[in-house]
Amino acid sequence: MSGTTAADAVGHDELATLRVVALDSGLTGEVKVSCAGLGERLDASSQTASRRLQRLDDAGLLAREVTGDGQWVTVTDAGEAALRREYEQYRRIFEEPTSVELRGHVTSGMGEGRHYISLPGYMEQFRDRLGYEPFPGTLNVELAEESLRRRAGMEAVEAVAIDGWQDEDRTFGPASCYPATLVADGGRYETVHAIVPERTHHDESQLELIAPDRLRDALELEDDEELEVHVGA
Secondary structure: OOOOOHHHHOOHHHHHHHHHHHHHHHOOOOEEEOHHHHHHHHOOOHHHHHHHHHHHHHOOOEEEEEEOOEEEEEEOHHHHHHHHHHHHHHHHHHOOOOOEEEEEEEEOOOOHHHHHHHOHHHHHHHHHHHOOOOOOOOEEEEEOHHHHHHHHHHHHOOOEEEOOEEOOOOEEOOEEEEEEEEEEOOEEEEEEEEEEEOOOOOOOOEEEEEOOOOHHHHOOOOOOOEEEEEEOO
C-alpha cells in the first residue's frame, strides 16, 4: 500500500486556482488566462498565480500551453476528480446522507488484498468496527467510465475509519471502509464494505470490496461479470 494521489501534491490555494479555471469553462476545453488577471481574481500577485498554475501542471491536475501573451489551460481528468472530492465534502456539510450507485465488472486482483486483510493489525479493527471478520481477500471491481466519474460521491458517505499501525518491520497505512450493497445476477449481498486505503497501487478505476464471505462464491461471480455496488445503501 504505497503511492499518493495527484491532489496530495497541491494545497488549498492551488485547488482554489483550479476552481477558477473550471468556472471559466476549463472543464470542457482550453481557456486562455493571464497570470495578472488570474492573480486579481485570487487576490494574489501574478507571480503567485503563475506558481500555482505550475504546481497544478506538475501534479497533473492541469494541462497548459504557454504563449507569448498568456497561457492556454484545461482541467485534466485528475483535476476534475480533485474538484469533485472538494464538492462532495461540502455536500457532507450541507446535505442529507446520500448513497452512490456504481457499476462495473469483476476483475482478478494481484492477491495483495488477501495478505493485507489478514494482518492482525487490520483484522482486529475490522472485527471491532465493522462487526465481522472479513474473508481474507477482496473482490476487485473495474468501474465503468460513468461510474468512475461518480466515484467521488463516496466522499459524501460516512465511512468507518481503519487506523494505520506498525509492527517491528514496517508501518501500515490507514483506510476508509464505506458500507455498501452488492447486486449481481446471482443475487444481492448486503454486508459489504468498499475499502479505500489511504495509499494504494490501484488507480481510481479499481474498487476493492470486503465481506464476511467470499463474494465470488456467495454470488457465483466470474471475471468480467457485470454488477452494481450501492455505496451507502
